[in-house]
Amino acid sequence: MVEQNIRIQADQLAIWLIIIGDKVVQLIHQPGYLKSAWQDLSFVHAYQEQIVKIGDYEDHACFLIDMGNEQIDSDAIELISLRSILMQVEKPFFGIAARAWQVALFMRTHRFCGQCGTTMQQIDWEMAMHCSRCNHRCYPRISPCIIVAIRHKNKLLLAQGKPHQSRQMYSTLAGFVESGETLEEAVHREVMEEVGVKVTNLRYFDSQPWPFPHSLMVGFLADFAGGDIVVDGHEIIDAQWFDIDALPLTPPTLSIAGQLIQRTIEEIKQDQSS
Ligand SMILES: [Zn+2]
Structure with a gap:
């Protein structure tokens, strides 16, 4: 690499x-x-x-x-x-x-070893930092993070996170995968924690490295399975079901969030025309 x-x-x-x-x-x-x-x-x-x-x-x-x-x-x-x-x-x-x-x-x-405190050296055949004293080796950190578009009939569940508040932007739900958790378990847990609803029919969509600071976004499409929206109030300050003809400001399609929203809109339109 x-x-x-x-x-x-x-x-x-x-x-x-x-x-x-x-x-x-x-x-x-x-x-x-x-x-x-x-x-x-x-x-x-x-x-x-x-x-x-x-x-x-x-x-x-x-x-x-x-x-x-x-x-x-x-x-x-x-x-x-x-x-x-x-x-x-x-x-x-x-x-x-x-x-x-x-x-x-x-x-x-990673200038210093996390185990013994010695100055680390860069390895010249792979991207890693190595401690010659205790042999501890570190690789660039990658944090998997699920992101999911939730559909219910002709509507999309979009939420406003605190960072998006000033721009009044609504986006898909996302959250870090916890230790010992599968990607699917992370989707179910995050959605329940952030907006209090259940989802089903998870489908893998795509992934995207997101260097803020070291996330790997893993995108899913999902269908609503039950529950009323209750926002957590910490990370999410508002969440609503939006009709695809009356969407708020959403992220650009450069980001996987924008792409997930776009794909869901296309699927809804396809179902409406068939
Ligand atoms: Zn060391």
Whole structure:
């Protein structure tokens, strides 16, 4: 997956995911990902030893450089959020940007062994940090998280989470899988905890890495099986059954939440026309 000890060809175009603090470097006048030859990125040349290869995209190698909290004084670049980058790129690049971000976060948070406190070293044949004193080894953290669209006849159950309150946005339900739990058990538990209803007929839909900070969203479609909506009041502040002709503001289809909503609308329309 990730190669280290790489050689950079100075004049060859590559894609660079350069992270400073919690922002990504973007060239002014070049929205989306940063495509450039190494020789033209003088502000980052001091970090050559820290380049990590993340993958390939459209015949270009993609490299990560984490500059920590370095301050850069340059008119040629600006710092933008990962979310803004993801809004500007196509879906295949989404995974590469997500991986770069998660690898950077992993390296930052695994400098010392969690077992004995010794400084960890990066392994050069796989993405892992290793403790040479006690042999403890760590891999980038991935947190599985279920996300589910619930349908009842011509309606969709959508909820407003606290982070979406200011924009009045409603979305599908989602929650982290707990230790020892199957994905399906997580769906049933989360839906019951957050809105107090039962679901049935779970169908796997798709998955999406979601690097905020290290989730893997596992999407399901489900049918309502009973119960009245009772929101938990902590994570969810409102939930309602929405007719597909009167939907509130929902997430864009770039996110799996938006895709789940879109698919449910299509299925309802298909049933209405048949
Ligand atoms: Zn150790």
